[in-house]
Amino acid sequence: MNISVKGTEEYGNQSYADLFRRILVDLGLANRVEEARIVILPEKPLFLISVRTRKARTTVKLDDIASVEEKGDNTYLNITNESYAPVLLANLWKRFGRERIEQLSRLEVLCHGIKPDLLKAIELDPGQELKKELLDALWRLMPEGFKVHHTLSSETVMTIAATEHVMTDEMILMAKQMQGDMETSTITEEESMPEDEESEEEDG
């Protein structure tokens, strides 16, 4: 994992590199992140971070990770691929509510009043989970008071620019350029074009 920090203050640069490394280790993401570039300009103020992750596992159907068995009105699931168990449970709880999903043991789940066909249609996307976890890591790292964000994200690269008051065009341009640079290095490795999605949020 390569973390590079550019900024006007040497101490801050070094400490943020260490801090990010520590946060990734804490969240178990150290081997999922390939590269991170951070720009910190406290006098503007601007905090810009771009992270490139390794490609997540492809989408899987519930059928591939668990055996599905109809038992009267209910459906019994036996999870065969343990690594998907937490994601699957979270997904089922979110979809059907906790009162209908009963976890009998670590890998056995009884779904009350749910037909197997409905369950078999469920697809799990580990990439989405990775993005969520990465976002958590970035939230932990970013200065707390920098509430105005501009986020750029593609399949493997996520870039966030954060500032305190007004997000200027110059800052957005810097973010786009950094996102482009990170994606270019992905293209040379994977020879594929990631799809772009852009969003901006402002709170506080």
Next chain:
Amino acid sequence: MYEVLMFDGGVYRINELYELVEDIGGFVIQKTQLQVAITVTIAIPSEDRPIIESKTKELGGKLVEVPLAGTEIAVVAPTLGRHHMPHPVCDIAEHLRRYGAITVVMGLARGKGRETAQITADEMAFIEEYDAAIFVLGNFADCIMKEKVRLFEDIEVPVIVVCGPNISSLPNCEAVVCGVGRKAERMRHADEIAKLEETALAVEAAIFKRRNIIDEDPLCVHPAEVKQRVDELESVRQSLRPSPVVLHLDGLRVKVPYDQCKDMLRDIDIFGRKLGDLTTIAPSRLGGSTMIRILTTAQLQTRDNAQSSS
């Protein structure tokens, strides 16, 4: 002159130590018992230290210097968010306890950000109830020197700033400890422990300076003497809060509600006078507590003169 020390040992025959401390005219400031282990902070006359040392040896304990005993210190973070807590704020607070201080961790309501960081008058008044305040700030000199200095510019108790970048000095603070900054893990490496030590020494120096200022016009009664009398109150005995009576350099915090206990506190007899005559008793901003500030000799004389002439 009283000397504050901490006995670290077992509960076996501990009553003998309490009796000895009382016999030589000293006070027990705080007792912390963990199963059969106990630490007792005591204030004793300096000249009687060898007697306590020999008793400690007899009981199989050890005597530790606690330069910050009898003080209550606030460790202030810009917010209570996970960016600042638990590390390094709680590490600093915990380390100061080893020096005998009672420490309180607090986060400002609007302390986050650079230009938007604020401190309210209420928060300042709250911090001023303590003997000293440690402000734990971040990693960027530009932010600290231009903006964060506003947070403590009007605070009247000694302020020590702990931050990341190397800053030689800051206005309105007693000392700056650099090389800490934001942390995502416990400060347990040798260089980090050295920084905690440096912080404790900076606090110790600030407290020593404040003690010297107080000694120029000494308090009319020692806070430990007041504590001994306050401890006997029924409402204090029944208080379940940790350390119901906390010593300060110039008074004490009693963790009983002001409205219910003010008269009882005022009527306490101290060397033939009422506590209300020797101190100012006011409600604390910490809920359900009362602040007792002891008058200095000169203040007491002025008050006595004013009362006798009227």
